[in-house]
Amino acid sequence: MSGSLSIVGLGPGSEAQVTPEATQVLMEATDIVGYGSYIDRLTPQRFVVLHRSGNGVELERAREALNLAVDGKKVALVTSGDPGVFAMAAAVFEAVDAQPKAWASVEIRILPGITALLAAAARVGAPIGNDFCAINLSDNLKPWALIEKRLRLAVEADFVIACYNPRSRARPDGFARVLTLLRQHTESKRIIAFARAVSTQHEQIKAILLEDCRPEMADMQTLVLIGNSATRMIEQNGKRWVYTPRLVGLRKSQ
């Protein structure tokens, strides 16, 4: 009899942000599959088998998890944040789609988690109080031209923009190009927030104006939030908060 595969979101880092259903599934799993540093976040149960994999081998990891499930295991495939947002859920369905018969009997379930966008927004204030978009700045899986096109259209739509994976050692220049594009298409006082390693002991939050941004302010652990044209920065109780008003345009036109 086939087993099951639960694709589990662990949230941004803190145990206090892991949902009870995720904790439950991890306790009941016979096998846990994941990128090494996500496995390291767990306090494993006594008899569980841990399967660590390297970064950047998502399809291989998805197949490994599906194969364990088809062998009757109760598998938890762990990801940071939410499994549906630039993480493992899509990789699992890509694998299933390519070999529909191989894993036809596996019971698949996805458990949502607090994605970096929500965790970062909560620390920054209320930056996504209006319509927003999320763009993965990694060009490993799509052409850079598409990223720039989406950014330009997102600015034109006046979305608040969340940038995932803004910069890495393998991709040092992309985020500099994003800042150049923003300087061409928005005003220099546009508000930008950098939220790094949110909810961990290495957390760093910074909210500044576009004119003061430098590419090296972002790294692989940073979520960058670009305000829309109405986003504001206020001081309260010794803190700097960023928020985007819910109301747009109606005051003037009505």
Place this chain on the structure above:
Amino acid sequence: MSGSLSIVGLGPGSEAQVTPEATQVLMEATDIVGYGSYIDRLTPQRFVVLHRSGNGVELERAREALNLAVDGKKVALVTSGDPGVFAMAAAVFEAVDAQPKAWASVEIRILPGITALLAAAARVGAPIGNDFCAINLSDNLKPWALIEKRLRLAVEADFVIACYNPRSRARPDGFARVLTLLRQHTESKRIIAFARAVSTQHEQIKAILLEDCRPEMADMQTLVLIGNSATRMIEQNGKRWVYTPRLVGLRKSQ
């Protein structure tokens, strides 16, 4: 001495998706403020004071919560989903921004929650496996023309699109106009998912083609997900899954 205000996301409905930190804050609160139906979801502690408010009075509710906090209470302001996504966090900062001295000493904290987009995506499969946006279809706080402009640009950017608040008794026609716009700007086989009352006993999930969509398939409790041009529908283990591949264009061009 001033108290504190925690703006707490309760997730989409199930207790199993409420974060431990949210549960902790609710246990320690002296006062809980919220829309009646969110208050009804709680199992209140013995001495807590509940402050129910009507729907659609967000600024008033924000001021009430801030006033209780400035009086020294430990206040939890509860919202469904995530407080930053079309919910109470922005309303609180709008209130603070309008009267900066009134609540200068209140300690404000935001606790993220599983927003409807993540909960719905998890039930549907992996629809937001690529870049996405979220648009609130309510025109209470912005002109309808801006909603249509954002939808058109989102389709042009080939974002997966999440529509919050697609339809209500007060706004019966907006979602019909969205379907008309989609029929003009995308193909008739575009995949659309309707996720209603996710994680509750009234949950309903439906994934169909644009050509089969009718406006009345959405209501106030529905999150509508519009696939991008590459979103696929597959059958596996008796279920219909929707996913959006991570890879775009590179196979052909490289």
